Amino acid sequence: MKPAPFAYHKARSLDDALAHLAAHKDARLLAGGQSLIATLNMRLSAPTLLVDINGIAGLDRIEVKGDAIEIGALVRHAQAERSDVIAKHVPLIARAMPHIAHPAIRNRGTLGGSIAFADPAAELPACLLALGGEIVASGPNGTRAIKADDFFKGLFETALSPDEIVTALRVPMARPDSRIGFAELARRHGDYAIVGLAATARTTGEKLADVRLAYFGVGDTPVRARKAETALAEGNINDAVGALDLSPHDDVQATAATKKHLAGVLLRRVAKQLMEAVHA
């Protein structure tokens, strides 16, 4: 199918984009477009105006800021995949990147777009949640940072207000005692996962602490498995699997029962990744 007609504006600056968002209630932001244009083609959405933010300078940088890494909203997946800063300081995102769609899509898709779109089966929202990252957004009333734990509100629903724009993602820099784990199950490499798990922890040399398990593909948002986090920190993988209290829905890929089973399988794999590195 073809998109319904819409007007188009290429924003010259962040302020210009914000002004257009404020003036046109039915406008949508166009970043990488790898989800948006698909929904336009399918006529699942029909905004009257697209505000193209691709030309806004300064939103495509990956920078070290103190003990955090700031990733501009327009950083493309392929750019993050090639980034030495991401590889060294945010290894969880580096690990997840090859699982996100396919090369031609990673060349266009942006990290900010993935977070703002908030697909519950997507990798990056779960990574940001596992990392305890923040979303930096600008709006008519200035700039604010929203914790990933408070950002994902429902199916494709976030804490952003309609007149705000994500400008950057901020994640803590990995430390020598940081540990990460990532695994997903998908029918075709690069497709949305049936179930996936992104995890971070800290090693005390003997066991894990500050475990954060963020599942994707099991609900309306990326979901933390908090009881399993506690059990895993106590060192018992079986207890952690038993403590999983996810409530996935049936979808076109798998039944809820299958997803629950697979969530346990992934937890064992990811726990192994975290544990193997405990003494390293």
Added chain:
Amino acid sequence: MPEHSFDISLSVNGEAVAERVDARTTLVDFLREALGLTGSHVGCEHGVCGACTVRMNGEIVRGCLTLAVQCDGATVETIEGLSDSGEVADLQRAFEQRNALQCGFCTPGMVATAQDLLARGGVPSRAEIREHISGNYCRCTGYHAIVDAVEAVAKQRAGAAE
């Protein structure tokens, strides 16, 4: 008030092109309908099948998930350009010799995607080849022969480079 159609100018297969396009026209529809470059195919129109793969500013993209209006000032190369320049002549030969195409619908996208991988140099493993073409569907399911063809060309090129 923002407009619905725009004048764009870009380079397509080395030629300067200037056209007026609707904002809603996708790159692949623009290439096929305004320029008559029908080698880029329209399959799923939502980014899943890869039949519309073209090169924009040197990187492969989905022609169905890029708007023509976004290509103002860009350099676009289609299978016609890759073919005429001889850049993918060896891949085309290998696809033919190894029966790596049946109906041929996916072939332009497959060749463009394979060239994107091989242009990086070296000989990728079969797993790497499969991963790189994972976003390109072949509904005749001739993947094995496609991987054979891409691998053979990678080895040929590596041999020729020594």
